[in-house]
Amino acid sequence: MAGNDLPEAAAPEAAPLALSGAPLAGLRVALFSGNYNYVRDGANQALNRLVGYLLRQGAAVRVYAPVVEKPAFEPTGDLVAVPAIPVPGRAEYRIPVALSPRVRRDLAAFAPNVVHVASPDVTAHRAVTWARRRGIPVLSSVHTRFDTYPRYYNMAWIEPALTAMLRRFYRRCDALVAPSESMAQVLREExxxxxxxxxSRGVDREIFNPGRRDLAWRRGLGIADDEIAVGFLGRLVMEKGLDVFADAVDELVSRGIAHKVLVIGQGPARAWFEARLPNAVFAGFQAGSDLGRAVASMDVLFNPSITETFGNVTLEAMACAIPVVAAEATGSESLVEQGINGRLVRPGAIHAFAEALRGYIEDADLRARHGAAGERRSLDFSWDRINQAVADTYQRLIRQRAKR
Structure with missing residues (x-):
């Protein structure tokens, strides 16, 4: 047993879940996250949206996560700092490393009746142990394919051990929530x-819609009205499939297929990506309505990543009526309907990716049909309905625990 899990004074009993008043009155959620707001990505924005929804419904929520001096955005709800160290080679990320006495006292005073862990780090392991000792149910949300990351850094040999570590962590939790059925199936199989x-994930229709398309903005970046913009959207890190993206673009160029590459995002691999795609337009980080404008101003989104468990960028493009070419992998498989709103391609199949892109580049009617179908599909993703599903799972686990 780890030193941080030594016995301590018993926490006050968690308050019972209220059955009246605000819809979620009596629900007390302790949320542990490895990255709640210090770097902006789809996972932490989903967590902030969840906390906002829970608070509006009358729940009490306390978030435990690393903090930095200049976070990417203000956190939703009460945020308590946990001890953390920078990730080696990726200093913008931090690893929570302990459930310190200060945090334990805060947690005990808050008296949650459910614990939610959002990343399989050391602090989350300790939080799971803390909750199990007190008979408090634990839910874990799965946000990314951590076990696939090593292959992008020439460390694929470590994947089996990493998968085994994740299995031990997730099986100590009472339940998991996954952002897509395809990811849920992977978790079951493993x-x-x-x-x-x-x-699942939702999309903000105020920000992401076809009306955001702005040809003047494109012209300002050097993209003519009649040029087809193949877009990349996301954090510029190798695990997003930047090498596959660049190789497929190389094939388009070698075949003389006219297009323009539009890259939306920022990250540590930007210099590498710029060197690989010297003719691409790099628009940098975009947020809010600017991001909606950038996505709607693409003509096709190319998402070769296999690490996402959902694919927020895919859904955002669909909401803007932009067809998608994506890797046949978790997340995208649950959003892209083959030959209806996009194309799914075997991961790493460069020729097939290039051929799928060629179809959209050369056929305006196909782009319009598949884009419209994607927009219709995006209407199924309402944030409030999606976040209520998590609240329902919390309540179910609390009821199940009370019957033991």
Whole structure:
């Protein structure tokens, strides 16, 4: 047993879940996250949206995560700092490393009746132990394919050990929520847990819609009205499939297929990506309405990543009526309907990716049909309905625990 899990004074009993008043009155959620707001990405924005929804419904929420001097955005709800160290080679990320006495006292005073862990780090392991000792149910949300990351850094040999570590972590939780059915199926096949439900993702239709398309903005970047913009959207890190993206673009160039590459995002691999795609337009980081404008101003989104469990960028493009070419992998498989709103391609199949892109580049009617179908599909993703599914899972786990 780890030193941080030594016995301590018993926490006050968690308050029972209220059955009246505000819809979620009596629900007390302790949320542990490895990255709640210090770097902006789809996972932490989803967590902030969840906390905002829970608070509006009358729940009490306390978030435990690393903090930095200049976070990417203000956190939603009460945020308590946990001890953390920078990730080696990726200093913009931090690894939570302990459940310190100060945090334990805060946690005990808050008295949660459910614990939610959002990343399989040391602090989350300690939080799971803390909750299990007190008979408090634990839900874990799965946000990324951590076990696939090593292959992008020439360390694929470590994946089996990493998968085994994740299995141990997830099976100590009472239940998991995954953002897509395809990811849930992967978790079942890998025996991560046997209670897995969906916490999908929503899209803000005020920000992401076809009306955001702005040809003047494109012209300002040097993209003519009649040029087809193949877009990349996301954090510029190798695990997003930047090498596959660049190789497929190389093939388009070698075949003389006219197009323009539009890259939306920032990250540590930007210099590498710029060197690989010297003729691409790099628009940098975009947020809010600017991001909606950038996405709607693409003509096709190319998402070769296999690390996402959902694919927020895919859904955002669909909401803007932009067809998608994506890797046949978790997340995208649950959003892209083959030959209806986009194309799914075997991961790493450069020729097939280039051929799928060629179809959209050369056929305006195909782009319009598949884009319209994607927009219709995006209407199914309402944030409030999606976040209520997590609240329902919390309540179910609390009821199940009370019957033991």
């Amino acid at each position: 025996r991560m847990n046997y209670d897995i439900s969906l916490w």
